[in-house]
Amino acid sequence: MELLRDAWLKINTDDTERAAQIAVRWFQLPYPTFKRLALFAASSDDCIKPSLWVDWMLSDDSWWLWSPDMMREVCVLLRLQGIQLKGKAKSKLETAIIAGPPRDMYEDALESKRWKELVASATWLRLAKLKESGLVLGKTARAQLTKLSTQFPEWKLATNHKDEFSHWMSGTGDPDYDEQRNVYEVPTKRKKLVDWLKSPPSKEQAFYEDTWTQVCRSRFFHCFFALCDLSKENNWPIEQWREALQTWGEEKTILRSWYYAAPLVANMPESVLKELSRSVSWWLKAASKHSDKHERIMLDLCRRIINLPLEKGKGIQRTHNKVKTDDPLGSALNHPIGVVTQVLIDIWLKERPNDNTGLPSELRSTFTLLCDITVDRFIHGRLILCAHVITFYRVDQAWTEANLLPLLDWQNLNEAKTAWIGFLWSPRLYSPLLKAIKPQFLACAKHYGDLGQLRQQFAAFLTYAALGTIDGYTKDDFRQAISELPVEGLEESAQALVQAVEGAAEQREEYWRNRAYKFWHEIWPKSRELATPRIAELLSRLAIAAREEFPAALNAVADWLQPVENIHYVIHSLKESGLCTQFPTESLLLLDILIKNQRWSPSELGACLEEIASASPELKDTARYRRLTEYHRTHSLR
Template identity: 30%
Template sequence: MQFVKNGPNVPEKLLQAHEEGKVVFFCGAGISFPAGLPGFGGLVWNLYDKMGITPDAVQAQALKLGQFDTAVSLLEGVKQTNQWRRDVRLAMAELLNPDYTSSKSTATHKALLHLSKIVDKETKERKTRLITTNFDRVFHKAGEAENLNYPTYQAPLLPVPKNRWDGLVYLHGLLPEKINGTDLDNLVISSGDFGLAYLTERWAARFVSELFRSYTVCFVGYSLNDPVLRYMMDALAADRLLGESPPEMFAFGEFKKGEFDTEYQQWKAKNVTPILYKSYHKHYYLHETISKWADTYKDGLGGKEQIVVTTAFSNPSSSDLHNDYARKLAWALSDPTGVPAKTFSQLKPSPPLAWLNILDSIELKKEDLSRFRIDQAGFDKELSYSLFSRPAKSADSPFMALASHPHVETKWDKIMFSLGKWLICHLNNPDLVLFILKRGGRLHPQLQWLINREIEDQRKNTFKGNNDYFEELRAKSTEAVVSKDMMIVWELVLAGYCEHSAHDISLYSWLDKYKYSSLTPALKNELRSILSPKIQFKKPYSISLNKSNKGIKKLLDWDISLASSFVHSALNTLDGVESWKNDISVLFPEFNAILLETMELKSMLNEADEFHDYTYIHQPSIKRHPQNKDYNDWTALIELLRDSWLSLLSSDQESAKNAVFVWWKTPFPLFKRLALFAIAEKELVSVEQVNSWLEQDGSRWLWSVTVQRELMQLLPALASRLNDPERIRLLKNIVNGPNREWFREDLTDEDFHRITQREIWLRLEKLKIAGLKFEKETEKIHQLIAQENPMWHLDEEQKEEFPFWMGDGERYRNTVSSPESEQGLIDWLKEKPNHEHWDNDEDDWPLRCKNDFDLAKNALITLEQDGVWIAERWREALQVWTENKLLSFKAWRHLSEFILTLSNHKLVEISWNLSRWLKSNGGCRPLGKDLYFRYFDKLIALPYTIEEEINDPITAAINHPVGILTESLFQQWYIEKPNDNEGLSTEFQHRFEQIILSEERDYQLGKVIIAANVLSLFRVAPSWTSEFVLPWFNWDNHELAIITWRSYLWSPRLHKALLVSIKNDLLETVNHYQELVNNKEQYARFLTYLALQKYDEYKVTELATAFKSLPEEALKHVASSLNDALSNSGDKFNEYWEHRIKVFLIKTWPKQTVFAEQTVNQLALLCLNTKSYFVDAFEILKHSLRQIEDTEYLVRKTLDSKLISSYPDEVLEFLNQLIVDEPRFRPPSKLNECLSQIVIVAPELEGNEIFVRLNTIVRQFE
């Protein structure tokens, strides 16, 4: 933590140890500098001067070497009398006369006294625990000024530094207020004094040894080579030889410019963790840091609460983590008393929910457990956790047991309970739901209780109309009052519909059990769990892209899934089990109930009601059909219900019939589809009943698109069943057509007529082809519609039966023809300037543009000349002509000059299509170079706007006119086949520079394309590119560098000259890895391949530093790239391993990192892929490997590699390095086989400790 800007960073573990009362400050001469007192060296030099002694050769040598205690002994030995010795010490006392005129003279002493006030854990008493080796009385002055009372101890009468210790210890003695006789003899200043204190009598050594065993010591005011420090380190070294392991020690130390690393290493060599501060104005940063630290913490918990209050009120920013504000807040909230967390939860207004992800992202380690008063013993040294997901104290943990009651959970501590109360203030924020679901979705019982209570209270107060209650909530947080939509979301979360499966639920595993068993109640229950519906909430797409989103979908996008995955593929296997064909009928009630539950969930989420449910999109056909694409697991429920009904039909027709009636009464269109399907399959329901059903709700189900497929399947089946009265009844309903109220209000009468004619014709045509006889009136109507629409016909693939047809990417629609005469087309376009998309209708303007170019072109030109501008029709025409080369050439000949006369405003409206048209026809004869440049210059200068932030520069560029035009410029340039180093021609250089030098925002998208093509430019014009483009790669211009690197990494190439030119920037990019977003992986892989090139200009040390700086997540891509490179080295495998991969692993691969499971997996695969070099590879990488959970594939690969027969010892050690003691589910399935082969090859290994461990793991699960 940094208390002063540019000051030292005080380690968090020191701060925490201090809060726990475990820190003792050990103070040296440096703290008294503000009072005008010298350091040890200055004191001794002044002492020689005051005593009038000019140092002789021996004395001078001692002074020069900084052996000031020896120099004092030599001075006292000038005259071998007790009086001389006393005079020397008296002179020293006179030299230690403080100057209190400065307000800063006692500030550091006061601060240290406050910092040393410790609350004893047992007695709760405040005690002072402070040590100084200074003789001066500045602490007395500071204590009096602050009205602080505490005992003092001075050498050689010292306390035992344990829990009962309370007081300030003058370890080397204290100057008395009035000096009499031998008072100064007990001061420890000469080498003889130090010898007695630390070596002979050892009273100081014993005190220091006990102190280091019991407390965390922080040295303040000592220099690196201070003799005092040396004696204490010697005493500590002696203890270490006896096996003592004291807590970590800290020391504030000064460093000069450029000497930080040297100073740091020298302190570490003394087994001290340095807290280094810059050398500036009499140790300014030391004194300010101590003072600010004391200001923050002298009131106990007030310091942490102050951090909470001053930090948490505002929104967190990305710089908070960098500047340690977030870490400071997380540390404050971790106080085990829960007081700072309670303060946090009670702030008004409540801290923003944005803090949740920020605080959760702060990784805590094993050494941080003490902040929660948890013993570190037994925890893995690589333990990692966060404030919101962490180990619990033993007293709060549930018992280890063979069985337990449901929801036996770890108890929350005071911290978590307060944080939970804070979260309750943000229940209306969907991000809270996403956070919970990301972590498993199952709420802790205490959080569930808090949410339930809050929702219940809000419902009660809504019912009572208690507006004051809600005003108070809003004052606490704008996200506290739960909206109707969010209330539904929380109901589903609380009900467990969003929980991740607690176990490895799989329909495949159920299938394995079912094959060898009957359908027992236990299996039925398990199947219900496997097929139970789950809801997956996720962040909605950008509102600007989904303006049609309403209700819950505006807040959270969602999908329905099942508890198990890959259900469709498992069902295909299940269908092959003979007993399933009969057993499935028994499961009809279960499948029906689960599907109904699923639809009710959709209804809660506003995507299903009694008239609409969109299942005709997810499952186009109830009957098996290629249009059922199985994109959603939940649609398997429809297939299961259908098949179970068909099985029931063959065994119990009456029950199957009853099910149809139940389906029809169920208030979702899906169940009516199932009923219609069933009626078409078997004549279970009378035609009278069918007609009655179809007449319900104004004959809705005869026309609803939601049941269209099943209705179209039913009508031919009904044709042979209808008696005359029912036939006439059905035909009458069809001829009457659908109700106008079911259609959009803004639909014109003409369009409504056209739609209804199509729907009536389709139903009559289905019945006609099935052989149904029409009476005269119906026949007349059918014939009239057919004559008016001769293009209508039934499709061989039955496309007309489906509201949507998937397969060719097109929705099946009817087409409204445009007039074939020029004047008729002009009038038609005037009436239809925009392309309206009705339910099943589409006009044929694109087809007209394709088949009758001249007619379409003339109509557009005439309308424009008459002042009628129809941008959408121009866009559609240009789209059609762009996609057809011959039409495109034709359009260039007849329209190019006319288009250039259009105003800029009109050109902007069709600029995207024009840019694509220009790009797709680069180099064609009708276009020509001059015309191309005229178009380019015209279009590139148009006044474009970019409304949204550029998140993906490549995608934005290739979809924006400026980017498309820049692509076309490169395309045009490539047509000329430029040569290396020949330079750019003026016409291209001028236009590239126009884009490069422009400050307009839309031109950035042109720069994206230039950056993606930088290699081509560099090869042709290296000097020009170095001047105009390569500076973009420099991170000094941060915004441009991000765009440049992301663009370049879209398609990077290994070209030595370019890579050498951008070397420094490329290596610096490692420090901006996260900013590369979706280009991060490319960077990691590209850097790996670059390193394997072994360019001389890229020094090994530079590359090693870069790879060491990569975040861990990148290293899996590095390891994967090494695998790829080695596996694809062909007949140069041996050389590639020896001279590339092996060298990289030894010299460049980071060694100090703890690797994630995916990285370890890749490294292990690399070992296996080295074949005969396995022993070499494993020896290099074994310290990078560690035990991981998922080793199934690795063990299989090990067995398949045949390495066991050649290297049984090494393979055994390799497996031991990877396989955990307690697998999450089961050990790797091939582990036993591997061990068996190892014993066959090397029987002596059977008694090996490693073999026994692995074999025990296998036997535990036998």
């Protein structure tokens, strides 16, 4: 980003009009980084008209005006160029600022009071930056700024502009460091620790900190025995236990803490264990990786957590392109039920079970319990179980067929979605299992969108399965499934195909002939209406990856090729492959198809054309060669 910024500054010095065109193009790209660069460019004098950068900020429901990722660029722009605002642009911007940020930019769980504070703070800062620029605010905006400044008199613009950053770190010695921290030194002796733990200061105090975590790390036995003393009085200080377990789960302390503290934690009352379920489960996970002591306690604690009346939870959400989606995998990996399910599996796998030996009876009953779909909170455990479905199938096929495979059936949409996300977390091609779940597996193509963030993983996995030989599956099965993928899925399938050929290394020509070509000819959809620039780019790379089979591969995919905007990597791959010298006619054809009127010519296009001309001089007289040469001459950055 710094390189782009510095390069743009140099261009702006020499050619302001060209610099402005670059900035406009940046904002048109669907990536926040380039939009940040565009707003940075707009903060330069006489570059971008105020009406345009105001439209930028207010696009997408004013998202870029309020996005924390854009805060620095927005504030600088308002401070440096706000004075240039007038008329309609000024009115539009002030109205948008007074309206405040969109609610969906923040978590749904945000408390009402906290939300109002965020709105007030963000509004005040942007209005204050406009005023700082020298702009005379409109009547309504001026009144709003005055109201907020009166309501929050402590709000002042920072002289060093640190308020323009979403995060700012200062340390002792920095000019702006306020020595406001209230650090309480926790006692390090057992008796005094007991007294302190009985009535620790409230962490609600402003700037309150204490050294409990450090003492837990450096004085394990003192802290442990102090907590042990309190437990005899049925006193279990929740916050201090939470911090202790988190600290004791660290690699340097886990062996000691588990050996000594496990019996004490095993005696926690149910109400305490419920409040500490997340901390205890993560402590168990750390212990399962490093210790083989107290296995019975570990198993019992896992079962107790599973049986606790925990909430399923709202789950984790991911935001992509401003769209929030559920993340079942992240939710399972962080929920106590999911964590202890993985702990139980880890304990089992330490025994290195062999095929067809069956599940241990005590684990079998617990795993069976987790497969009860009537218990909502167990869904996190079921996802983790399905992530290991191949292992379960190999060790205990009958149990797996009765308990896990039904979860993969799309007749129960929510369960199937969760189960398949678990499977796709780290999928492997295991023919006996895929044969057993053939209808459910192929049906995933119709439910591509239900697979969440792992939907692309499914498209790739389906492609690898089709490239291989899976007992019970026919080419028609794979052809039908691939045809049901949306365009995004086809793009992922094409990428998997490229990676498969590239991964064949020295055998890539053979792989193309015996697998990739058959997939392309017999399974890939035939409708050219599905072609996209992304698929064209990937198929170009596929042809290049085929090396000695480049002419045949290019001929096979040629009808799906079209001009590609971001052509640089393809040209680089072609140059590095040596194919321009080996197959000059076909290389020229590929370049002619891919390159039409892209804004900039790839730097290595010239070298490719030189190699083509050197290998086959007569091609220099062709229309294709002359067009590409002229294009490179007029569109090269050099």
